[in-house]
Amino acid sequence: MHFYSTKSRTGKFDIKEAVLDGLAPDGGLFMPESIPYFGDEWIKNLPSLSLQEIGEAVARRFFEGSISNDRIKQICYEALNFDAPLQQLEDNLYVMELFHGPTLAFKDFGARFMARVMSYYLENGSQKLTILVATSGDTGSAVANGFLGSSNIDVVILYPSGKVSPIQELQLTTLGQNIQALEVDGTFDDCQRLVKTAFNDRELREKRPLGSANSINIARLIPQSFYYINAYARLNAPEELIFSIPSGNFGNLTAALIAKKMGIPIKRLIAATNVNDTVPEYLNSGTFRPRPSIRTISNAMDVGNPSNFDRLLCLVKDSHSEMQKELWGTSVTDEETEESMQALGEKYLLDPHGAVAYTAAKRYQALDNNTKIVFAETAHPAKFGDIVEHATGKVPPMPERLAEYLSRKKQAIKIKAEYSDLKDFLLL
Numbered sequence: 050m051h052f053y054s055t056k057s058r059t060g061k062f063d064i065k066e067a068v069l070d071g072l073a074p075d076g077g078l079f080m081p082e083s084i085p086y087f088g089d090e091w092i093k094n095l096p097s098l099s100l101q102e103i104g105e106a107v108a109r110r111f112f113e114g115s116i117s118n119d120r121i122k123q124i125c126y127e128a129l130n131f132d133a134p135l136q137q138l139e140d141n142l143y144v145m146e147l148f149h150g151p152t153l154a155f156k157d158f159g160a161r162f163m164a165r166v167m168s169y170y171l172e173n174g175s176q177k178l179t180i181l182v183a184t185s186g187d188t189g190s191a192v193a194n195g196f197l198g199s200s201n202i203d204v205v206i207l208y209p210s211g212k213v214s215p216i217q218e219l220q221l222t223t224l225g226q227n228i229q230a231l232e233v234d235g236t237f238d239d240c241q242r243l244v245k246t247a248f249n250d251r252e253l254r255e256k257r258p259l260g261s262a263n264s265i266n267i268a269r270l271i272p273q274s275f276y277y278i279n280a281y282a283r284l285n286a287p288e289e290l291i292f293s294i295p296s297g298n299f300g301n302l303t304a305a306l307i308a309k310k311m312g313i314p315i316k317r318l319i320a321a322t323n324v325n326d327t328v329p330e331y332l333n334s335g336t337f338r339p340r341p342s343i344r345t346i347s348n349a350m351d352v353g354n355p356s357n358f359d360r361l362l363c364l365v366k367d368s369h370s371e372m373q374k375e376l377w378g379t380s381v382t383d384e385e386t387e388e389s390m391q392a393l394g395e396k397y398l399l400d401p402h403g404a405v406a407y408t409a410a411k412r413y414q415a416l417d418n419n420t421k422i423v424f425a426e427t428a429h430p431a432k433f434g435d436i437v438e439h440a441t442g443k444v445p446p447m448p449e450r451l452a453e454y455l456s457r458k459k460q461a462i463k464i465k466a467e468y469s470d471l472k473d474f475l476l477l
Protein backbone atom coordinates (compact mmCIF):
# COMPACT_ATOMS: atom_id res chain seq x y z
CA MET A 50 0.00 0.00 0.00
CA HIS A 51 1.22 3.48 -0.81
CA PHE A 52 0.78 6.75 1.03
CA TYR A 53 0.68 10.35 -0.15
CA SER A 54 1.10 13.64 1.67
CA THR A 55 -1.99 15.65 2.61
CA LYS A 56 -0.12 18.86 1.82
CA SER A 57 0.96 18.47 -1.80
CA ARG A 58 -1.53 15.62 -2.37
CA THR A 59 1.29 13.76 -4.12
CA GLY A 60 4.05 11.34 -3.29
CA LYS A 61 4.36 7.60 -3.12
CA PHE A 62 5.66 6.50 0.24
CA ASP A 63 5.60 2.97 1.58
CA ILE A 64 4.18 2.21 4.99
CA LYS A 65 7.55 1.74 6.65
CA GLU A 66 8.61 5.25 5.67
CA ALA A 67 5.27 6.63 6.78
CA VAL A 68 5.53 4.99 10.20
CA LEU A 69 9.18 5.80 10.88
CA ASP A 70 9.09 9.37 9.55
CA GLY A 71 5.71 10.34 11.02
CA LEU A 72 5.45 13.42 8.78
CA ALA A 73 5.93 13.65 5.01
CA PRO A 74 8.98 15.62 3.79
CA ASP A 75 6.72 18.54 2.80
CA GLY A 76 5.30 18.67 6.33
CA GLY A 77 1.97 17.05 5.40
CA LEU A 78 0.39 13.99 6.99
CA PHE A 79 0.51 10.57 5.40
CA MET A 80 -2.71 9.24 3.88
CA PRO A 81 -3.30 5.82 2.26
CA GLU A 82 -3.83 6.04 -1.51
CA SER A 83 -6.84 3.79 -1.15
CA ILE A 84 -8.61 2.38 1.86
CA PRO A 85 -9.01 -1.40 1.85
CA TYR A 86 -12.62 -2.27 1.12
CA PHE A 87 -14.12 -5.34 2.75
CA GLY A 88 -16.99 -6.89 0.84
CA ASP A 89 -20.52 -7.61 2.12
CA GLU A 90 -19.62 -11.21 2.94
CA TRP A 91 -16.90 -10.20 5.40
CA ILE A 92 -19.01 -7.41 6.88
CA LYS A 93 -21.95 -9.79 7.45
CA ASN A 94 -19.67 -12.29 9.13
CA LEU A 95 -18.20 -9.77 11.57
CA PRO A 96 -20.24 -10.81 14.64
CA SER A 97 -18.24 -14.05 14.68
CA LEU A 98 -14.90 -12.22 14.95
CA SER A 99 -13.18 -10.89 18.08
CA LEU A 100 -11.55 -7.47 18.37
CA GLN A 101 -8.13 -9.06 17.87
CA GLU A 102 -9.28 -10.98 14.80
CA ILE A 103 -10.78 -7.83 13.32
CA GLY A 104 -7.54 -5.96 13.99
CA GLU A 105 -5.50 -8.69 12.36
CA ALA A 106 -7.64 -8.74 9.21
CA VAL A 107 -7.54 -4.96 8.79
CA ALA A 108 -3.85 -4.55 9.64
CA ARG A 109 -2.90 -7.28 7.15
CA ARG A 110 -4.31 -5.22 4.32
CA PHE A 111 -2.41 -2.09 5.35
CA PHE A 112 0.91 -3.86 5.95
CA GLU A 113 0.76 -6.34 3.06
CA GLY A 114 4.25 -6.86 1.63
CA SER A 115 5.86 -4.98 4.52
CA ILE A 116 5.20 -7.14 7.60
CA SER A 117 4.40 -10.86 7.42
CA ASN A 118 0.91 -12.06 8.34
CA ASP A 119 2.30 -14.03 11.28
CA ARG A 120 4.01 -10.99 12.70
CA ILE A 121 0.93 -8.81 12.15
CA LYS A 122 -1.08 -11.33 14.09
CA GLN A 123 1.42 -11.26 16.94
CA ILE A 124 1.48 -7.44 16.98
CA CYS A 125 -2.32 -7.25 17.10
CA TYR A 126 -2.68 -9.82 19.87
CA GLU A 127 0.03 -8.22 22.00
CA ALA A 128 -1.13 -4.64 21.45
CA LEU A 129 -4.83 -5.42 21.88
CA ASN A 130 -4.63 -7.51 25.02
CA PHE A 131 -7.64 -5.71 26.48
CA ASP A 132 -11.17 -5.23 25.26
CA ALA A 133 -13.42 -2.37 24.07
CA PRO A 134 -16.77 -3.48 25.49
CA LEU A 135 -20.16 -1.87 24.82
CA GLN A 136 -22.89 -1.27 27.37
CA GLN A 137 -26.42 -0.24 26.57
CA LEU A 138 -27.44 2.80 28.64
CA GLU A 139 -30.75 3.84 27.06
CA ASP A 140 -32.91 3.00 24.04
CA ASN A 141 -30.66 3.11 21.00
CA LEU A 142 -27.79 4.50 23.07
CA TYR A 143 -24.62 2.60 23.92
CA VAL A 144 -21.33 3.49 25.53
CA MET A 145 -18.13 2.05 24.02
CA GLU A 146 -15.54 1.83 26.79
CA LEU A 147 -12.10 2.56 25.39
CA PHE A 148 -10.32 2.83 28.73
CA HIS A 149 -9.42 -0.77 29.53
CA GLY A 150 -5.77 -0.42 28.51
CA PRO A 151 -2.81 0.10 30.86
CA THR A 152 -3.06 3.92 31.05
CA LEU A 153 -6.88 3.94 31.10
CA ALA A 154 -7.39 6.03 27.97
CA PHE A 155 -8.10 5.19 24.34
CA LYS A 156 -4.64 6.37 23.31
CA ASP A 157 -3.37 2.98 24.48
CA PHE A 158 -4.79 1.37 21.32
CA GLY A 159 -2.77 3.57 18.98
CA ALA A 160 0.36 3.82 21.09
CA ARG A 161 0.73 0.09 21.79
CA PHE A 162 0.19 -0.84 18.16
CA MET A 163 2.53 1.85 16.82
CA ALA A 164 5.28 0.92 19.28
CA ARG A 165 5.27 -2.71 18.15
CA VAL A 166 5.28 -1.80 14.48
CA MET A 167 8.19 0.61 14.96
CA SER A 168 10.15 -1.95 16.99
CA TYR A 169 9.65 -4.48 14.22
CA TYR A 170 10.97 -2.11 11.56
CA LEU A 171 14.05 -1.34 13.66
CA GLU A 172 14.87 -4.77 14.99
CA ASN A 173 16.96 -6.03 12.10
CA GLY A 174 19.14 -2.95 11.79
CA SER A 175 21.71 -1.55 14.13
CA GLN A 176 19.75 1.65 14.42
CA LYS A 177 18.66 2.73 17.85
CA LEU A 178 15.98 5.36 18.02
CA THR A 179 15.04 7.84 20.72
CA ILE A 180 11.40 8.79 20.80
CA LEU A 181 11.13 12.34 22.09
CA VAL A 182 7.72 13.37 23.31
CA ALA A 183 6.31 16.44 25.03
CA THR A 184 3.20 15.82 27.05
CA SER A 185 0.62 17.77 28.98
CA GLY A 186 -0.40 14.55 30.72
CA ASP A 187 -2.02 11.63 28.97
CA THR A 188 -0.24 11.16 25.65
CA GLY A 189 3.15 10.74 27.28
CA SER A 190 2.09 7.87 29.49
CA ALA A 191 0.30 6.00 26.70
CA VAL A 192 3.33 6.34 24.42
CA ALA A 193 5.80 5.43 27.16
CA ASN A 194 3.76 2.39 28.16
CA GLY A 195 3.54 1.31 24.54
CA PHE A 196 7.32 1.32 24.15
CA LEU A 197 8.16 -0.04 27.61
CA GLY A 198 10.73 -2.80 27.22
CA SER A 199 11.49 -2.25 23.49
CA SER A 200 15.17 -3.08 23.10
CA ASN A 201 16.02 -0.74 20.24
CA ILE A 202 13.96 2.26 21.28
CA ASP A 203 14.44 4.71 24.14
CA VAL A 204 11.72 7.11 25.18
CA VAL A 205 12.39 10.55 26.64
CA ILE A 206 9.31 12.35 27.94
CA LEU A 207 9.24 16.09 28.67
CA TYR A 208 6.52 17.34 30.98
CA PRO A 209 5.88 20.72 32.60
CA SER A 210 6.76 20.73 36.29
CA GLY A 211 3.75 21.15 38.57
CA LYS A 212 1.31 21.24 35.66
CA VAL A 213 0.27 17.61 35.41
CA SER A 214 -1.84 15.88 38.04
CA PRO A 215 -0.01 13.87 40.75
CA ILE A 216 -1.24 10.55 39.36
CA GLN A 217 -0.30 11.57 35.82
CA GLU A 218 3.17 12.47 37.04
CA LEU A 219 3.57 9.04 38.62
CA GLN A 220 2.41 7.41 35.38
CA LEU A 221 5.14 9.32 33.53
CA THR A 222 8.02 9.02 35.96
CA THR A 223 7.92 5.53 37.44
CA LEU A 224 8.16 3.21 34.46
CA GLY A 225 11.95 2.77 34.46
CA GLN A 226 13.70 0.50 31.90
CA ASN A 227 13.98 2.36 28.57
CA ILE A 228 11.78 5.27 29.65
CA GLN A 229 13.17 8.52 31.06
CA ALA A 230 11.21 11.53 32.25
CA LEU A 231 12.42 15.12 32.14
CA GLU A 232 10.66 17.54 34.45
CA VAL A 233 10.83 20.88 32.70
CA ASP A 234 10.75 24.10 34.70
CA GLY A 235 8.23 25.72 32.35
CA THR A 236 4.94 25.22 30.53
CA PHE A 237 3.71 22.58 28.10
CA ASP A 238 4.44 25.04 25.28
CA ASP A 239 8.05 25.20 26.47
CA CYS A 240 8.22 21.40 26.35
CA GLN A 241 6.89 21.40 22.80
CA ARG A 242 9.32 24.10 21.75
CA LEU A 243 12.27 22.13 23.15
CA VAL A 244 11.19 19.00 21.29
CA LYS A 245 10.75 20.94 18.06
CA THR A 246 14.17 22.52 18.42
CA ALA A 247 15.72 19.09 18.92
CA PHE A 248 14.05 17.75 15.78
CA ASN A 249 15.52 20.68 13.82
CA ASP A 250 19.02 20.13 15.23
CA ARG A 251 20.89 18.14 12.59
CA GLU A 252 24.05 17.81 14.61
CA LEU A 253 22.09 16.25 17.47
CA ARG A 254 20.15 13.92 15.20
CA GLU A 255 23.32 12.61 13.62
CA LYS A 256 24.63 11.64 17.02
CA ARG A 257 21.32 10.49 18.43
CA PRO A 258 18.61 9.58 15.87
CA LEU A 259 15.20 10.84 16.95
CA GLY A 260 11.75 9.49 16.23
CA SER A 261 8.36 11.01 16.73
CA ALA A 262 5.33 9.25 18.15
CA ASN A 263 2.76 11.98 18.14
CA SER A 264 -0.85 11.57 17.24
CA ILE A 265 -0.43 12.23 13.54
CA ASN A 266 1.49 9.00 13.00
CA ILE A 267 -0.47 6.75 10.65
CA ALA A 268 0.37 3.73 12.83
CA ARG A 269 -1.65 5.27 15.64
CA LEU A 270 -4.62 5.93 13.38
CA ILE A 271 -4.98 2.47 11.81
CA PRO A 272 -5.65 0.54 15.07
CA GLN A 273 -8.24 3.12 16.09
CA SER A 274 -10.45 1.88 13.26
CA PHE A 275 -10.55 -1.60 14.85
CA TYR A 276 -12.86 -0.74 17.73
CA TYR A 277 -15.47 0.92 15.51
CA ILE A 278 -15.67 -2.26 13.46
CA ASN A 279 -15.75 -4.25 16.68
CA ALA A 280 -18.68 -2.17 17.99
CA TYR A 281 -20.63 -2.93 14.82
CA ALA A 282 -19.85 -6.63 15.29
CA ARG A 283 -20.86 -6.65 18.97
CA LEU A 284 -24.19 -5.01 18.06
CA ASN A 285 -24.77 -7.92 15.69
CA ALA A 286 -24.29 -6.06 12.42
CA PRO A 287 -27.16 -3.54 12.53
CA GLU A 288 -28.42 -2.04 9.28
CA GLU A 289 -26.88 1.30 10.23
CA LEU A 290 -25.27 2.94 13.23
CA ILE A 291 -23.97 6.29 14.40
CA PHE A 292 -20.88 7.07 16.48
CA SER A 293 -20.50 10.09 18.73
CA ILE A 294 -16.81 10.87 19.20
CA PRO A 295 -15.30 13.34 21.70
CA SER A 296 -12.74 15.14 19.58
CA GLY A 297 -9.65 17.31 19.90
CA ASN A 298 -7.13 16.59 17.17
CA PHE A 299 -9.74 14.48 15.37
CA GLY A 300 -7.59 11.37 15.02
CA ASN A 301 -10.24 9.21 16.62
CA LEU A 302 -12.96 10.56 14.35
CA THR A 303 -10.78 10.20 11.24
CA ALA A 304 -10.30 6.54 12.13
CA ALA A 305 -14.08 6.12 12.29
CA LEU A 306 -14.49 7.63 8.83
CA ILE A 307 -11.83 5.23 7.58
CA ALA A 308 -13.84 2.34 9.08
CA LYS A 309 -16.84 3.59 7.10
CA LYS A 310 -14.82 3.58 3.88
CA MET A 311 -13.87 -0.02 4.64
CA GLY A 312 -17.55 -0.89 4.38
CA ILE A 313 -19.05 -0.49 7.87
CA PRO A 314 -22.55 1.02 7.41
CA ILE A 315 -22.01 4.13 9.51
CA LYS A 316 -24.86 6.52 8.90
CA ARG A 317 -23.14 9.51 10.41
CA LEU A 318 -20.40 10.55 12.77
CA ILE A 319 -21.08 13.05 15.51
CA ALA A 320 -18.12 15.41 15.93
CA ALA A 321 -18.48 16.27 19.62
CA THR A 322 -16.22 19.04 20.88
CA ASN A 323 -15.98 21.21 23.96
CA VAL A 324 -15.96 24.99 23.35
CA ASN A 325 -12.93 24.50 21.12
CA ASP A 326 -15.38 24.24 18.24
CA THR A 327 -13.28 24.83 15.13
CA VAL A 328 -14.75 21.82 13.33
CA PRO A 329 -18.45 22.23 14.30
CA GLU A 330 -18.10 25.85 13.20
CA TYR A 331 -16.62 24.75 9.88
CA LEU A 332 -19.50 22.34 9.36
CA ASN A 333 -21.98 25.18 9.84
CA SER A 334 -20.21 27.99 8.04
CA GLY A 335 -17.82 26.39 5.57
CA THR A 336 -14.97 28.44 7.02
CA PHE A 337 -12.07 26.76 8.81
CA ARG A 338 -10.77 29.17 11.42
CA PRO A 339 -7.94 27.67 13.51
CA ARG A 340 -7.29 29.59 16.72
CA PRO A 341 -5.61 29.29 20.13
CA SER A 342 -7.20 26.72 22.40
CA ILE A 343 -9.39 27.49 25.41
CA ARG A 344 -8.98 25.58 28.69
CA THR A 345 -11.86 23.29 29.64
CA ILE A 346 -12.56 20.37 31.98
CA SER A 347 -12.25 17.97 29.04
CA ASN A 348 -8.67 19.12 28.58
CA ALA A 349 -7.44 16.39 26.24
CA MET A 350 -9.75 18.00 23.68
CA ASP A 351 -8.50 21.58 24.13
CA VAL A 352 -7.33 21.94 20.56
CA GLY A 353 -7.94 25.02 18.41
CA ASN A 354 -6.23 23.79 15.26
CA PRO A 355 -7.00 20.07 14.88
CA SER A 356 -4.09 18.35 13.17
CA ASN A 357 -6.15 15.66 11.44
CA PHE A 358 -8.45 18.12 9.68
CA ASP A 359 -6.40 17.78 6.48
CA ARG A 360 -6.96 14.02 6.56
CA LEU A 361 -10.70 14.58 6.87
CA LEU A 362 -10.58 16.91 3.87
CA CYS A 363 -8.82 14.22 1.83
CA LEU A 364 -11.49 11.68 2.81
CA VAL A 365 -14.31 13.95 1.60
CA LYS A 366 -12.38 15.17 -1.46
CA ASP A 367 -12.35 18.74 -0.15
CA SER A 368 -16.11 19.00 -0.39
CA HIS A 369 -17.82 20.92 2.40
CA SER A 370 -21.21 19.42 1.56
CA GLU A 371 -19.71 15.92 1.59
CA MET A 372 -18.20 16.64 5.01
CA GLN A 373 -21.64 17.80 6.21
CA LYS A 374 -23.12 14.52 5.02
CA GLU A 375 -20.57 12.46 6.92
CA LEU A 376 -20.29 14.59 10.08
CA TRP A 377 -22.71 16.32 12.37
CA GLY A 378 -20.93 18.71 14.71
CA THR A 379 -21.87 20.19 18.03
CA SER A 380 -20.02 21.96 20.79
CA VAL A 381 -20.63 21.41 24.52
CA THR A 382 -19.79 23.84 27.35
CA ASP A 383 -18.27 22.81 30.67
CA GLU A 384 -21.59 23.42 32.43
CA GLU A 385 -23.41 21.18 29.99
CA THR A 386 -20.70 18.55 30.39
CA GLU A 387 -21.14 18.59 34.18
CA GLU A 388 -24.93 18.48 33.85
CA SER A 389 -24.67 15.35 31.74
CA MET A 390 -22.27 13.71 34.17
CA GLN A 391 -24.72 14.43 36.95
CA ALA A 392 -27.81 13.37 34.99
CA LEU A 393 -26.34 10.00 34.14
CA GLY A 394 -24.43 9.65 37.41
CA GLU A 395 -26.88 7.29 39.12
CA LYS A 396 -26.61 4.85 36.27
CA TYR A 397 -23.12 5.35 34.89
CA LEU A 398 -20.14 7.52 35.82
CA LEU A 399 -18.77 9.39 32.83
CA ASP A 400 -15.41 11.10 32.56
CA PRO A 401 -15.62 14.67 31.18
CA HIS A 402 -14.55 13.63 27.63
CA GLY A 403 -17.12 10.85 27.38
CA ALA A 404 -19.67 13.27 28.83
CA VAL A 405 -19.15 15.62 25.87
CA ALA A 406 -19.84 12.73 23.49
CA TYR A 407 -22.89 11.66 25.48
CA THR A 408 -24.30 15.21 25.48
CA ALA A 409 -23.80 15.45 21.72
CA ALA A 410 -25.47 12.06 21.18
CA LYS A 411 -28.53 13.18 23.16
CA ARG A 412 -28.75 16.32 21.03
CA TYR A 413 -28.62 14.27 17.87
CA GLN A 414 -31.31 11.94 19.19
CA ALA A 415 -33.69 14.89 19.41
CA LEU A 416 -33.46 14.97 15.59
CA ASP A 417 -33.23 11.25 14.80
CA ASN A 418 -34.13 8.68 17.40
CA ASN A 419 -34.37 5.64 15.14
CA THR A 420 -30.73 4.70 14.77
CA LYS A 421 -28.43 3.11 17.30
CA ILE A 422 -25.86 5.59 18.59
CA VAL A 423 -22.61 4.45 20.15
CA PHE A 424 -20.64 7.13 22.00
CA ALA A 425 -16.99 6.74 22.88
CA GLU A 426 -15.91 6.89 26.52
CA THR A 427 -12.25 7.74 25.93
CA ALA A 428 -10.91 7.76 29.50
CA HIS A 429 -11.70 6.08 32.79
CA PRO A 430 -13.55 8.48 35.15
CA ALA A 431 -10.95 7.83 37.89
CA LYS A 432 -8.39 9.66 35.74
CA PHE A 433 -10.44 12.80 36.30
CA GLY A 434 -11.65 11.96 39.78
CA ASP A 435 -11.89 15.56 41.09
CA ILE A 436 -13.99 16.74 38.15
CA VAL A 437 -16.26 13.71 38.38
CA GLU A 438 -16.72 14.20 42.10
CA HIS A 439 -17.47 17.90 41.67
CA ALA A 440 -20.14 17.17 39.06
CA THR A 441 -21.77 14.09 40.57
CA GLY A 442 -20.83 13.99 44.26
CA LYS A 443 -19.40 10.54 43.63
CA VAL A 444 -15.82 9.38 43.79
CA PRO A 445 -15.11 7.02 40.91
CA PRO A 446 -13.53 3.78 42.14
CA MET A 447 -9.86 3.65 41.24
CA PRO A 448 -8.89 0.62 39.18
CA GLU A 449 -6.05 -1.48 40.56
CA ARG A 450 -3.68 -0.64 37.72
CA LEU A 451 -4.01 3.08 38.44
CA ALA A 452 -3.86 2.76 42.23
CA GLU A 453 -0.69 0.75 41.87
CA TYR A 454 1.21 3.86 40.74
CA LEU A 455 0.52 5.62 44.04
CA SER A 456 3.02 3.42 45.85
CA ARG A 457 5.80 3.95 43.31
CA LYS A 458 8.63 6.44 43.58
CA LYS A 459 8.95 9.32 41.13
CA GLN A 460 12.16 9.36 39.12
CA ALA A 461 12.59 12.45 36.98
CA ILE A 462 15.50 14.61 35.93
CA LYS A 463 14.87 18.33 36.32
CA ILE A 464 15.89 20.62 33.49
CA LYS A 465 15.39 24.29 32.77
CA ALA A 466 13.25 25.32 29.81
CA GLU A 467 16.40 25.90 27.79
CA TYR A 468 17.43 23.91 24.76
CA SER A 469 21.04 23.54 25.93
CA ASP A 470 19.79 21.60 28.97
CA LEU A 471 17.87 19.16 26.79
CA LYS A 472 20.73 18.77 24.33
CA ASP A 473 23.24 18.12 27.08
CA PHE A 474 20.99 15.44 28.48
CA LEU A 475 20.48 13.76 25.12
CA LEU A 476 24.18 13.71 24.31
CA LEU A 477 25.31 12.50 27.72
Ligand SMILES: *Cc1c(COP(=O)(O)O)cnc(C)c1O
Pocket residue numbers: 154155156187264295296297298299300301302349350402427428
Ligand atom coordinates in the same frame (compact mmCIF):
# COMPACT_ATOMS: atom_id res chain seq x y z
C1 LIG B 1 -6.75 12.56 23.12
C2 LIG B 1 -8.08 12.43 23.76
C3 LIG B 1 -9.27 12.81 23.09
C4 LIG B 1 -9.28 13.44 21.73
O1 LIG B 1 -8.95 12.53 20.70
P1 LIG B 1 -8.52 13.07 19.25
O2 LIG B 1 -8.18 11.85 18.49
O3 LIG B 1 -7.35 13.98 19.47
O4 LIG B 1 -9.69 13.80 18.69
C5 LIG B 1 -10.48 12.57 23.73
N1 LIG B 1 -10.54 12.05 24.97
C6 LIG B 1 -9.42 11.71 25.65
C7 LIG B 1 -9.56 11.14 27.02
C8 LIG B 1 -8.16 11.87 25.07
O5 LIG B 1 -7.06 11.53 25.76
